[in-house]
Amino acid sequence: MLLEQQADQSAAKSMSASLWLHLRYCPYCNRYAKQTVLIAEWAKAAATARASSDTALSEAAKQRMRERLAAAG
């Protein structure tokens, strides 16, 4: 949890120092620290890639939207 707080710069300096020390001597924690950063980066990249895909709204959906807009306007 401290890893997350440190990434958000919400951890106190003393906490960050003890986390740094812990990560030096805990290889698994160190590995996990890097993995959490990767997970966050991948989540953003995945969403960006999906938003740039060539998926399109169906014509039927567009027609429904036009009708709703006309009815509401």
Added chain:
Amino acid sequence: MTPSIPVPAQWPDRYGDELYRFALSRVSDSETAEELVQETFLSALDGLATFRAEASERTWLFVILRRKIIDHYRRQARTTRVGLDEINEGGPTEADFFNPEDGHWTNSQTPVSWLNADAALEQQELHEILARCQERLPPQQGAVFAMRFVEELSAEEICQELGLSSANYWVIVHRAKLQLRRCLEKHGLGKN
């Protein structure tokens, strides 16, 4: 430059596809994405008088859609209780990952190396697996994770949107990441 005058009847054709793709990149099903786009158009229509043309029509619609997506996450998060005790009911807890006696990783949950993660899986495949893993998170964790790491809202903004205390927020983020790591490894990451 002459400010453009919004023509609502043209929105589905001019901006529908782009808004839909954006919505679909944030929610898991096409029906919800479609609803979000429709709600965006209707809200824009309601607020047409407030459109100042300082931003483009497209930018304005995207701002409205992003707000709709945050509202969607908030509804998603509220399908589960948010008290610290109740967080334990929303999926695995630290006890599933760490030895309660010394706080170290349990043998079965020790993080494996992802040294060749990018090589092991095609990027597209990695994105699909991550999306599936995100869908499997308990609703509240999924919403918090997406708001923080996809929408890039601050911890403070998320706590405000979801009515979470700071302590609850950090527990939720931590558990979401623990579960995502486990899920990714189950689906092939690190097994190379």
